[in-house]
Amino acid sequence: MNISNKERITELIKNKAKEIGFDLVGITSAEPFQQAYSILEKRKLTEFISNDRELLTNPASHLASAKSIIALALSYASKRAGKEEEQNIALYARGKDYHQVMQEKMNELIIFIKTLATDAETITYSDTGVLLDREVAYRAGLGWIGKSNNLINPEYGSYLMLGEILTNLPLVTDQAMESRCGTCQLCIDNCPTQALKAYCLEPELCLSYISQKKDPLSMEEREMLGNQLWGCDRCLEVCPYNRDIPYDLHPEFFPVLKGDIKTILNFTNHNIPGEWKEAALFWRGLRTLKRNTIINIGNLGKEEYLPLLIDNLANPSPVLRAYTVWSLGKYRKEEIKALLSNHYFKENDNMVKKEIEKIFQNNNWGDIND
Numbered sequence: 001m002n003i004s005n006k007e008r009i010t011e012l013i014k015n016k017a018k019e020i021g022f023d024l025v026g027i028t029s030a031e032p033f034q035q036a037y038s039i040l041e042k043r044k045l046t047e048f049i050s051n052d053r054e055l056l057t058n059p060a061s062h063l064a065s066a067k068s069i070i071a072l073a074l075s076y077a078s079k080r081a082g083k084e085e086e087q088n089i090a091l092y093a094r095g096k097d098y099h100q101v102m103q104e105k106m107n108e109l110i111i112f113i114k115t116l117a118t119d120a121e122t123i124t125y126s127d128t129g130v131l132l133d134r135e136v137a138y139r140a141g142l143g144w145i146g147k148s149n150n151l152i153n154p155e156y157g158s159y160l161m162l163g164e165i166l167t168n169l170p171l172v173t174d175q176a177m178e179s180r181c182g183t184c185q186l187c188i189d190n191c192p193t194q195a196l197k198a199y200c201l202e203p204e205l206c207l208s209y210i211s212q213k214k215d216p217l218s219m220e221e222r223e224m225l226g227n228q229l230w231g232c233d234r235c236l237e238v239c240p241y242n243r244d245i246p247y248d249l250h251p252e253f254f255p256v257l258k259g260d261i262k263t264i265l266n267f268t269n270h271n272i273p274g275e276w277k278e279a280a281l282f283w284r285g286l287r288t289l290k291r292n293t294i295i296n297i298g299n300l301g302k303e304e305y306l307p308l309l310i311d312n313l314a315n316p317s318p319v320l321r322a323y324t325v326w327s328l329g330k331y332r333k334e335e336i337k338a339l340l341s342n343h344y345f346k347e348n349d350n351m352v353k354k355e356i357e358k359i360f361q362n363n364n365w366g367d368i369n370d
């Protein structure tokens with residue numbers, strides 16, 4: 001491909017990406033992400049991402065012939081979310097699953113690329129945890145990585161979903177953008193769990209992580225979760241770059257899911273509506289949503305939800321019964337003490353029994369066996 005052809009193809013791909021509906025498109029080379037490679041060494045990573053640094057930072061380990069990466073972003077900023085519900089759901093998880101939306105649009109772009117160059121090889125990623133999406137977007141000039149860790153674009157802010165197409169085509173690359181955070185540190189000051197230091201996230205403290213964690217949640221994590229059902233948006237909400245931005249650009253991302261305690265506790269494997277089952281927050285399954293809901297009730301401490309918790313002591317899942325015991329314990333009432341004491345002798349699962357023992361200890365209710 002000669003130079004002018006390279007420029008022409010780059011322009012055609014970018015125009016098509018916009019036509020398909022991507023809000024941002026930029027190009028970076030497929031050179032390894034050297035800076036990120038050394039950053040990763042010092043970072044704690046979650047189980048949601050590969051621990052193979054080479055895989056995370058070297059595009060060639062995904063597509064040996066890769067020369068360029070087309071970085072793409074879709075804005076999901078919305079003003080339609082309405083007033084806060086009892087349980088908070090992060091905006092990205094309230095509409096259609098972004099993985100699906102990104103993938104469909106990326107597939108459309110690939111079909112077009114193959115009409116330009118029949119020998120084009122491509123591979124796509126969006127949130128797969130094997131290549132760093134933010135690093136790709138940053139290098140391709142889509143924005144800068146802010147102190148919140150989020151990729152921010154000066155026009156669209158940081159409510160952005162990211163994805164990329166690796167290709168063997170040589171394309172004209174874009175310039176990376178310098179950080180414009182300046183002296184601002186609103187995200188750091190407002191993070192409810194102090195999970196942020198400048199440009200660095202302590203993932204185990206992040207509510208987004210805690211809400212998605214499969215392993216049992218410690219007492220501290222349950223307290224920290226508050227009324228978050230899924231994800232957390234605090235560091236996005238306070239960011240000044242999310243103020244005067246375009247909203248509601250893509251109907252797929254309009255927020256349809258609402259955090260409603262009764263609705264979620266009533267879900268069984270047979271009555272879950274499609275918009276829940278197909279949403280990004282369902283990837284951990286119903287049990288995680290119910291676990292978080294039960295914890296949310298304990299943290300909200302509202303009388304109206306007490307009967308729901310009491311009913312939930314009969315839940316067939318010992319794990320959910322154990323969290324129910326914890327939440328009931330937060331009510332610290334004589335009536336609850338009597339109820340748990342009664343349940344203790346009927347309970348046949350040791351984990352649940354231990355949870356009741358802990359509640360008695362923590363609430364200074366004496367020895368359960370007395």
Ligand code: B12
Nearest residue numbers: 090127129132133134135149150151161162199208231232
């Ligand atoms: C695992 C994961 C999480 C984990 C852990 C994230 C983490 N940072 O450790 C948890 C569950 C906590 C999480 C939360 C969220 N996530 Co997430 N997550 C991922 C995933 C799968 C991997 C990210 C990761 O672990 N990277 C390892 C870390 C070390 O790299 P990094 O986050 O890219 O960090 C870069 C910067 O920190 C920078 N850097 C490091 N040090 C320094 C120092 C300086 C000076 C500078 C300038 C830069 C810099 O270099 C790093 C490498 O490029 C990506 C998808 C993907 N495959 O990339 C999505 C992704 C990062 N998540 C995304 C989103 C939307 C979120 C949430 C907003 C969701 C929510 N509302 O709850 C929150 C935001 C939390 C936050 N403030 O970062 C988007 C980000 C979009 C954007 N605009 O940035 C991604 C890209 C998914 C996608 N394809 O759209 N996430």
Ligand code: SF4
Nearest residue numbers: 191206207232234235
């Ligand atoms: S998502 Fe929430 S908990 Fe995580 S860093 Fe942002 S503000 Fe803090």
Ligand code: SF4
Nearest residue numbers: 146148181184187239
């Ligand atoms: S809140 Fe301020 S410091 Fe944090 S990412 Fe936004 S501009 Fe940067």
